[in-house]
Amino acid sequence: MTLPKLRFPIKTKLTVATLIPLGIAILICWMAGVFILSSKVAAQAQEKVRYDLSVAREAYQSELSRIYDVVKLTASFGRTAETIASGDRRAVSESLSSLRASERLDILAAVDASGKVIFRANNPELRGDDKTRNQFVARALKGEIASGTTILPSSELELEGDSLVRQARIFPAAGTPVQLNGAMFLLVAAPVRDKAGNLLGALYGGVLLNNNQKLVDRIRSVVYEGARKNGRDVGNSTIFQGDIRIATNVPNTDGSRAVGTRLSAPVQERVLLKGAKWVGRAFVVNDWYLTAYEPILSLQGVPIGALYVGMLESQYSAVKIDMAVLLSFVLLVSGLVGVSMAGFLGRKLSQPIRELDLLARRVAAGERNVKSSIDSRDEIGDLAVRFNDMSRSLVEREDSIIELNRNLEEKVQSRTAELEEKNRLLVQTREELLRVEKLAAIGELAAGVAHEINNPMAIIRGNTELLQLSVPEEAPIREEVDTIFQQVKRVERIVSNLLKFARREQMEAGAVRLNELLHEIVGQIGHQVSLERIEIAEQYAESVAQVEGDADQLRQVFTNLVLNAVQAMPSGGVLSVRTQQVEPAGSYEVKVGDTGVGIALENLRQVFNPFYTTKANGTGLGLSVSYGIVREHGGRIDVESVPGGGSTFTVVLPRSQTPGA
Ligand SMILES: Nc1ncnc2c1ncn2[C@@H]1O[C@H](COP(=O)(O)OP(=O)(O)OP(=O)(O)O)[C@@H](O)[C@H]1O
Numbered sequence: 001m002t003l004p005k006l007r008f009p010i011k012t013k014l015t016v017a018t019l020i021p022l023g024i025a026i027l028i029c030w031m032a033g034v035f036i037l038s039s040k041v042a043a044q045a046q047e048k049v050r051y052d053l054s055v056a057r058e059a060y061q062s063e064l065s066r067i068y069d070v071v072k073l074t075a076s077f078g079r080t081a082e083t084i085a086s087g088d089r090r091a092v093s094e095s096l097s098s099l100r101a102s103e104r105l106d107i108l109a110a111v112d113a114s115g116k117v118i119f120r121a122n123n124p125e126l127r128g129d130d131k132t133r134n135q136f137v138a139r140a141l142k143g144e145i146a147s148g149t150t151i152l153p154s155s156e157l158e159l160e161g162d163s164l165v166r167q168a169r170i171f172p173a174a175g176t177p178v179q180l181n182g183a184m185f186l187l188v189a190a191p192v193r194d195k196a197g198n199l200l201g202a203l204y205g206g207v208l209l210n211n212n213q214k215l216v217d218r219i220r221s222v223v224y225e226g227a228r229k230n231g232r233d234v235g236n237s238t239i240f241q242g243d244i245r246i247a248t249n250v251p252n253t254d255g256s257r258a259v260g261t262r263l264s265a266p267v268q269e270r271v272l273l274k275g276a277k278w279v280g281r282a283f284v285v286n287d288w289y290l291t292a293y294e295p296i297l298s299l300q301g302v303p304i305g306a307l308y309v310g311m312l313e314s315q316y317s318a319v320k321i322d323m324a325v326l327l328s329f330v331l332l333v334s335g336l337v338g339v340s341m342a343g344f345l346g347r348k349l350s351q352p353i354r355e356l357d358l359l360a361r362r363v364a365a366g367e368r369n370v371k372s373s374i375d376s377r378d379e380i381g382d383l384a385v386r387f388n389d390m391s392r393s394l395v396e397r398e399d400s401i402i403e404l405n406r407n408l409e410e411k412v413q414s415r416t417a418e419l420e421e422k423n424r425l426l427v428q429t430r431e432e433l434l435r436v437e438k439l440a441a442i443g444e445l446a447a448g449v450a451h452e453i454n455n456p457m458a459i460i461r462g463n464t465e466l467l468q469l470s471v472p473e474e475a476p477i478r479e480e481v482d483t484i485f486q487q488v489k490r491v492e493r494i495v496s497n498l499l500k501f502a503r504r505e506q507m508e509a510g511a512v513r514l515n516e517l518l519h520e521i522v523g524q525i526g527h528q529v530s531l532e533r534i535e536i537a538e539q540y541a542e543s544v545a546q547v548e549g550d551a552d553q554l555r556q557v558f559t560n561l562v563l564n565a566v567q568a569m570p571s572g573g574v575l576s577v578r579t580q581q582v583e584p585a586g587s588y589e590v591k592v593g594d595t596g597v598g599i600a601l602e603n604l605r606q607v608f609n610p611f612y613t614t615k616a617n618g619t620g621l622g623l624s625v626s627y628g629i630v631r632e633h634g635g636r637i638d639v640e641s642v643p644g645g646g647s648t649f650t651v652v653l654p655r656s657q658t659p660g661a
């Protein structure tokens, strides 16, 4: 099965063609943007945590500095030296106890030059124990100031008093208390000298780090400035003793501090064993954090714990998501702008093509002079110009075809007319030929008959005249004799006409002045017929001069015509005789017309036939004789008639009977 081929408009194709690269570009931009943003944000976050760790270290160090300042200053006071030198325990106790309280130190104690404790501010009862194994005190007794972080072993811690032992205990939220070997302290030890510079002993003081939530909270507030999100602190900090959280604000799920929990193995390995920093993403207690750890070193430079800061990863994920959303939004908006631009451009580019299509349809529907008004300087513009050329040449071609058609039609018409004319002439010629043949045969016969009748008729006429002379006028048979005489004359006339018709006589050619001849005939016609109620109209053209011919014969012709015309008007009318010069040049035309009875159409051709007559005394030879004479003169005779309206006989005679005369 073949699927029907889908048809897409050029507008859609253009739009899609623009959109595909745009879409691909947007997709690439989006992926690259998201990738760059997330990696940048991640790198930035790592960088920030690294920086946060140094801020945390500064805060940690500033606590140590505070202790350092207190211990150093107190040790350098002259009074301290005096009281230690005097061995006045009361005086020492007074000054150190109040100092410990005011400077928020957890331990503050003085030792003599041999390293024996002479006073403990937090456990005044206990003294005399040897502190020389303490590295800090040992250094102080050598005249140096020692400061740093240290782990006081449990035995030493116990000497510092029960309350500190209790304070140092770590109770995780769940489970049993953590067993720690000692407690971690920020510790400073400074030598005490008399005025002469002799070492009298040393002073050491410190702050317990176990459960020192104040310190970690301060570090956090310095680093994160109390930033919170969704009711949670964004960041937190921790102090580790070994791998145990001893002071922290990392929360458990129940919100309590996650003290007592442990460092993850990889971090422990890197920070505690290798003494290096660890920066990275880590799962701390129960959340993902961006974290930084660094080791807390002992006086000897051995890692004994760690300082940690961390920031909730969700904080950065939210930033990443925000940025990705922003980027997507920007790309979506540009995509939409791109789509509408592509749509607009597609429409604009396809518009002239649609216009050309419309114009082509109009041309196909037969419209002429269709012109495109597209004016663009590109292939479509060229196409529009070609279209206009095509439309114009179509019109021109159509015009020339129409012209050709018209010419052809005219030619066909004229040829048809010529053919009809030739046909008519052929028919006429054939009829004339027939008539001539017929006339010749009849003439032959008539001539024989007339010749034979002539001699007996002369005898009859002579004898009839003699009979008239011999029979008196009043005799009863005289009427019959007269009738015989009249009929004899009639027969003589017929015979004479027959002889004329047979034309045995030779034509005597001479110059005949037509106008004069006609005027003479009209003048004399009254002798033969009555012209009562007949009006005569003569009209002779001056250009009509003389023709070459037999004057007697032509007289016969026109007399016949005039007589017939008068006889056709028994109740009167107009007899018109006109001449004029006609084409072919050198021919004259004589028209003899009447307003008489006219000739029926079916009889029109017969009038020239011999013996055709409608008259009681007619011989029917007048017109046939005239026809023969006119033909012999090289002319022609014709008739037009309207039954009841009159007839007109036309005779055309050449001036000369030889062509070119
Ligand atoms: N002017 C005319 N008007 C009406 N009919 C005519 C006219 N001229 C001739 N005819 C008709 O043609 C016939 C033949 O004419 P034609 O002159 O040959 O013989 P005719 O006049 O009848 O006899 P004839 O000439 O011997 O007196 C006429 O009988 C008449 O019917």
Ligand SMILES: [Mg+2]
Pocket: 560, 563, 564, 618, 622, 623
């Ligand atoms: Mg006649």
